Amino acid sequence: MEILHNVTINHYLGLSTVLFALGVFGMLFRKNAIIIFMCVELMLNAVNLALVSFSKMHGDTDGQIFVFFIMVVAAAEVAVGLAILMMLYRNRHTTDTDTLNDLKG
Amino acid sequence: MLTEYAFWFLSFVAVFSGIAVILSKNPVYSVLNLIMTFFSIAGHYFLMNAQFLAAVHIIVYAGAIMVLFLYVIMMLNLNNLETEKRSNVLKLSAVVAAGLLMTVLSGAVQTADQITLVEKTTGAAGMVENLGIALYRNYLLPFELASVLFLAAMVGAVYLSKKNLNETQA
Amino acid sequence: MTDSMLIYKIILCVIVFAVSLGAAAYMTWGERKLAAWLQDRVGPNRAGPLGLLQPIADGIKMIFKEEMIPTHSNRWLFILGPCFFMLCACMTGVVIPWGAGWESGGTIFPMQVTDINIGLLYLLGVVSIGVYGVMIGGWASNNKYSLLGALRASSQMISYEVAMGLALIALVMMTGTLSLKEIVAQQDQGLAFVVYQPLGFIIFIICAFAETNRAPFDLPECESELVGGYHTEYSSMKLGFFLFAEYINMFISSAIMASLYFGGYNFPFQHELGLDGNVLTIVQTAVFFGKIFIFIFVFMWVRWTLPRFRYDQLMNLGWKVLLPLAIANIIITGFVMLFMGKLG
């Protein structure tokens, strides 16, 4: 496969870094729980991208297997997390994280 | 050369739609932008010859997870809830924090060796057969545990989203 | 890839696109004609002989009808929805092998646009993102009925996709490949896979009905209960796109069923006929289209026979019947393969 002649691993790591930082930024910047959730997904994908590029660099499958497991965890997390969000919205009629501070001392 | 252009194009799409996820007022636009990001990441997987992973990525992320997001947003009708009253200080601190993190990470990446991807690859790592062998020989236990995790998540999600638990139990 | 091959692929792409569109257009005619025949009527017979120009008349009507975009709709997404749905419908045709291949000047030109080694997963992926067209369209209309219809349609499509994927897994276990070309080639000698996978085929065809939103799973479009579902607010060619994409989906899923379970372009005793390579390819493609035609007929026949499901029945069938059956099918296939010694 004569692919990616001049693209180095650093390019992918750079992209992964930017996406990860974007995810962190979104988590801090927004207060809608759903958007925050999406930013988590963005961060997970940034990591996935890094793992796949490592896998490509080493020429083995382990990195891609890890991506599978991350996908599994992400899917499970989304299922439960969105169910929690639904319940929250039903009870509080908001998904604003700033107002959900009942447990704060 | 073509693949290089493809890399840069996909990267720009990923980053810009990632920014749009955070900055759009309407959550539905956020979801659609996130889907765009996922598509471009899937494109990257294709470029790296991880075809199976790319397909699974689209099926799982774009086909299932983001649909769930869209469902929740549409069903809860969250479109017009967005009244961001977060103070500018907090917003600024978010920018600073994320910027610092990015600086640190990119600093770490900068110092790494420049390794061209093509050198060490056989190109077959992303093929279904190799992935299957690795998954079912070396990672069988985590695989089975993942299915248990899924089951637990499914039960949990169903239990949580029941409308009124007391009524259904009675 | 040589230049001639590249040009050939582009031409083949255009042909597949045109054939899908043409087939879809004439399926609207066929549907109306067949519906009429099943109800002892005559059907369209005014435009041209036997009403054969009816699709053209319909198309002209669709294009020239007044375009309505609701004031409070989300304009861009409203336009994006049907376009996306149509795009996804057209994207599936590229992995289907329409014939064995041409031999010209020593090179073989395959009758398949691309043979990616994850063909089946590609199909599932495209089908799963097709949901967005429906959801975006329904939501952007800013209409409760559209939204409800869109939620229904998309949850139906997602639910049945699961059972569909599991039904395919049993087939993939048997063939050991995800490439459609190889799956078809394996049926060259011997029996079609429907003989080995009858249960898988039944699950797959039921899921195909549900995925294409055809009766008896056409809840998203029911006029009586939900005022038309996700395309309530659509008019003119945008409505045409939604309806047209359904027919393209039907055509493609018929082609997929024919290739996966009924041997694709292969037919019995094809090598005993003593035909020349290229002639055989033509005959094979014709046979393949014959098989597709039969499946389309079944699609329409079922539509004009069976009543529509209730929504809870639909979900029950998908999750409580088809899903366990598909899993059981996988287990049975696994055991049979184990005892037949097919596993390495």
Add this chain to the structure above:
Amino acid sequence: MMQLTNRSMQVAKKELTFMERLYFPAIIKGMIITLSHLFKRKATIKYPDQVRELSAVYRGQHVLKRDEAGAERCTACGLCAVACPAEAITMESAERKKGEESLYREEKYAKIYEINMLRCIFCGLCEEACPKEAIFLTDRIVPSSFTRGEEVFGKDKLVEGIDLRVDVTKRQTQEVLSFKTDKKHYHNQTFLDKKK
């Protein structure tokens, strides 16, 4: 409750057996039924090309007959209006002037004769009530229209044209026909016969 027919059935919601819950036998049965209809004769009559044959006594749009010499037969007696169960017929009579003998057969005639086709039930009682053989129902279909007013048919639409006679001979028995054409009877003579 008393049963008027013995066709009613007691509805019972039975628990389905396993075979019934599979639905496949029922589905296949239904599919075979629809398939069999594919080969049945089509019930459609392709209307403008192919006209359905009407029975001789089909009751369609009315006609006010003229006699052989072209005079209107109606004498505005009002029996048809009385007989009409739907009260669709109204008329206004007038006296025949001198010199109008070629137009009206009797001394009195209908100046206005209107049938409201929206009310008419095409029962044919007007035809039976008419003593002058003036009104008949024909096999013509009442044309549709866009307004209600157009559906009230006046004499312009009801009276047959002198050159465009409407054939109603099939609606009359042979005896009546021969009785009507027998000129020995005074009432069968037209004004031309009387002039002689």
